[in-house]
Each structure stands twice: as structure tokens, then as C-alpha cells.
Amino acid sequence: MSAELLKKYSGLYESLEILNAVSTGASAYLLSGEDAEGLNVLARLLAARLSGLPYSRAFDEYADIQVYPKPDAKQKSTKGKKPEAEKQKRYAIGVDDIRELIGSLYLTPFELDRRVYIIEGAESMSEICQNKLLKSLEEPPRSVCFILCASGALLPTVESRCNKIELAPFPVDVTERALAANHADKKAVALAARASRGNLGMAERILADKDFGAVYSAAIRILELSGGSKMFGAEAAVYDKLTRERMRSVLGVMEYILNDIARLAVGLDTVFDANDVRRCAAGFTPYSAAACAEHVRAAGRKIDANCMPIAVMDTTILKIMEEKALCRR
Numbered sequence: 001m002s003a004e005l006l007k008k009y010s011g012l013y014e015s016l017e018i019l020n021a022v023s024t025g026a027s028a029y030l031l032s033g034e035d036a037e038g039l040n041v042l043a044r045l046l047a048a049r050l051s052g053l054p055y056s057r058a059f060d061e062y063a064d065i066q067v068y069p070k071p072d073a074k075q076k077s078t079k080g081k082k083p084e085a086e087k088q089k090r091y092a093i094g095v096d097d098i099r100e101l102i103g104s105l106y107l108t109p110f111e112l113d114r115r116v117y118i119i120e121g122a123e124s125m126s127e128i129c130q131n132k133l134l135k136s137l138e139e140p141p142r143s144v145c146f147i148l149c150a151s152g153a154l155l156p157t158v159e160s161r162c163n164k165i166e167l168a169p170f171p172v173d174v175t176e177r178a179l180a181a182n183h184a185d186k187k188a189v190a191l192a193a194r195a196s197r198g199n200l201g202m203a204e205r206i207l208a209d210k211d212f213g214a215v216y217s218a219a220i221r222i223l224e225l226s227g228g229s230k231m232f233g234a235e236a237a238v239y240d241k242l243t244r245e246r247m248r249s250v251l252g253v254m255e256y257i258l259n260d261i262a263r264l265a266v267g268l269d270t271v272f273d274a275n276d277v278r279r280c281a282a283g284f285t286p287y288s289a290a291a292c293a294e295h296v297r298a299a300g301r302k303i304d305a306n307c308m309p310i311a312v313m314d315t316t317i318l319k320i321m322e323e324k325a326l327c328r329r
Contacts, residue, residue: 006041007059009178009200013041014055018165024050026163028137028146030154033167036121036304037201039149042167043118050145051112064112068101068119069093092124092306098132105136105144114143123152124305130155137161152301169198183207194271195256202252209249216272218242219253223261223280226320239313247309251300251316258293262286288323295319 013019019042022029029046031039047065048058069092101117109115119125125133137146138161148154148162170178176193178200183189188207196202206212218238225235239247260270260277265286270277284292299316303309 005204006037006200008182010041010045010055010058012170012174012178012200013038013045016042016167018167019045019049022046022049022165023163027140027144028162029148030122030159030162030164031147031149031167032151032164033169034151035167035169035199035201036149036151037204038167038199039151040118040120042165043120043147043149046147046165047116047118050116051114053112062112063110064115066101066104066115066117068097068117069121070097092121093119093129095126095129095132098125098129102132102136105141109143114145116145116147118147118149120149121151121304122148123150123154123301125154127155130158134158134161151304169196170200172198174198175200175203179203179207195253197256197271205249205252211246212249215246215249216253218250219257220276220280222250222317223254223257223320226280226283226317226324232317232321235317236314240310242309244303244309247313248300248303251296251303251313255293255296255300258284258289258296262289262293265289283324288326291323292320295323 031042031046033039044058044065045055048055051062051065053060105115107115134155134157136144137158140146146162148158153159169175172193175196175198176190179189179193180186185207192203192206195206209215221238222235225231225238239250242250257272257277257280260272261281261284264270264274264277264281265284281289295316299312302312
């Protein structure tokens with residue numbers, strides 16, 4: 001989902017202490033957190049602050065604020081696709097993007113005090129790309145500033161060159177009130193706020209997904225079947241026809257159900273229906289459920305980085321089976 005869809009919540013991000021307290025003297029910033037879309041919104045607000053612009057102008061187009069990756073020009077020329085859909089399409093940053101970026105560093109700012117380069121989904125950059133960018137992060141021109149948005153890890157050498165800013169999820173009640181101002185279905189809003197754990201980008205994806213019920217059912221079924229290798233074929237049949245986007249959604253729900261299994265095991269309330277959680281809780285301990293949630297979260301990052309979805313899911317299911325088997329010993 002494009003950060004444009006979160007502009008209506010920009011006031012929440014503007015009020016964050018981390019944004020208003022950040023020093024404007026650094027040449028590179030690393031924005032990290034689970035909510036990729038929220039990081040992109042925060043990056044634009046930070047770019048406005050660094051450039052002396054009011055937050056109300058943060059989403060305006062400026063030649064001195066460059067956002068990467070850019071839409072693929074070749075994809076734009078493909079026939080049969082809607083222009084608006086192509087405008088929203090984003091692609092992983094590649095070597096050519098880095099070369100273009102580096103080649104423009106010494107251009108004089110056109111209209112602002114400095115040139116700001118925002119790199120969205122920076123965790124999807126290859127090691128080659130990150131290493132090519134490293135020298136520019138170390139010794140940029142005085143008028144240049146970088147903002148990297150990453151919902152996963154970067155090379156330690158890259159992270160060490162940046163001023164780090166962590167975007168934590170909003171409190172669930174705050175998220176629910178914000179969503180309720182833009183969505184009429186109170187029941188769906190409440191579920192989205194809880195299921196997203198306060199991540200507005202994820203909550204909006206849940207609300208936008210008219211087939212969320214099917215996604216939820218698939219996640220329950222996969223975990224319900226994860227009893228051992230004999231059931232692997234039945235599990236794979238649940239997800240082998242899913243699109244990349246739908247599989248990413250299923251993984252997101254699986255992560256939170258696993259967290260709920262851990263909560264249920266220690267007597268805490270669950271986000272999702274407790275009966276549904278019990279259906280797939282057999283064989284899990286609090287530790288193995290939490291460990292599996294981490295495996296599922298890592299799988300989501302791999303899919304975001306354009307790894308092959310079926311291979312990622314296959315590997316993740318085997319890891320879940322392994323964690324359950326270890327806990328039975």
C-alpha cells in the first residue's frame with residue numbers, strides 16, 4: 001500500500017516525539033519499525049523538517065526530495081495496465097537506481113536548502129547496493145541528506161552510519177479511533193486495530209481486503225494442520241495457489257495467531273476469537289509459539305524482498321513443525 005493512503009493519518013505521525021526531537025544536523029537517518037507504510041509517511045515528514053518546510057507540504061513534489069525506488073519505466077509502457085495502478089506500483093531498488101542516485105549527489109539544490117534522498121524498503125537492497133551506497137553515507141556532500149526506511153535489517157556498516165529512529169506501533173485504542181474517523185464499520189475497525197497491533201499501514205490493508213475472512217481462515221487452517229511432516233501436503237494445498245500479496249496477508253495473520261497461542265497458554269486474553277486460537281494451539285508451548293511467530297515474521301520480510309513466495313512458505317512451515325517437534329522431546 002502506498003504511503004499516499006496514510007496521508008490522512010499524517011497528524012498522528014506529526015505529533016510523535018521521535019520526529020520533533022530528532023536532530024536536523026545528521027546527514028543520514030535510518031527509520032525502522034514493522035509498519036513499512038508508516039515509515040514512508042514519517043520519512044516525508046522528516047524530509048520536510050530537514051528542508052525547512054511545514055508538515056502540510058510534506059507530500060508535495062519537490063525536485064530536491066527524491067524517493068527511491070522509482071516506478072519502472074518499462075512497466076509503464078506495458079499495454080493493458082491501468083495508469084493509476086502502475087503509478088502505485090513500486091519496485092525493489094537496484095544497482096541502476098543506486099548509480100543514478102550517486103550520480104546526482106553533487107547537483108546544486110534547485111529550490112530547497114538541501115537535497116534529500118528517501119529510500120523506501122531499504123532492507124530489500126542487495127549487499128552490492130548497500131555497499132555501493134556506503135561511501136556516500138560516510139562522506140555525502142554538505143547539502144545532501146539520506147533517509148532510509150527499513151522494516152528489516154541492513155548491513156551493520158550501513159546502520160552504523162545512520163542516525164537511528166524507531167517507529168513503534170501506536171496504542172491500539174489510538175489506532176482504533178484514527179481508523180474510525182475514516183471507516184464506518186466499527187466491528188471491522190476494532191478487529192483491524194487489534195490484529196495490526198497498532199500498525200496503521202497493516203490495519204488499512206486489513207480493512208481494504210474484502211476477503212480478509214478467507215485469509216484468516218487460511219491462516220487458521222495452515223496452523224491447525226502443522227502437526228508433522230505427514231500433514232505437509234495438506235498444508236501446502238491451502239497456500240500453493242495464493243498470490244504473493246495474499247500470501248503476505250496470510251503470514252501476517254499467522255504471526256498474530258501464534259502470538260495469541262502464546263498468550264492463551266499463559267492465561268492472557270487473545271486478540272482473535274479464543275475458540276479459533278484453541279483449534280490450532282495443539283502441540284505448541286508458549287516458547288515454541290513465540291519462536292514460530294518470529295519465523296513467520298521473517299518469512300514476511302523475505303516475501304517483501306521479492307523472494308519466491310512458495311519456497312518461503314514451504315521453509316516456514318517446516319520450521320514451525322521443527323519447533324513443535326523440539327518442544328515434544
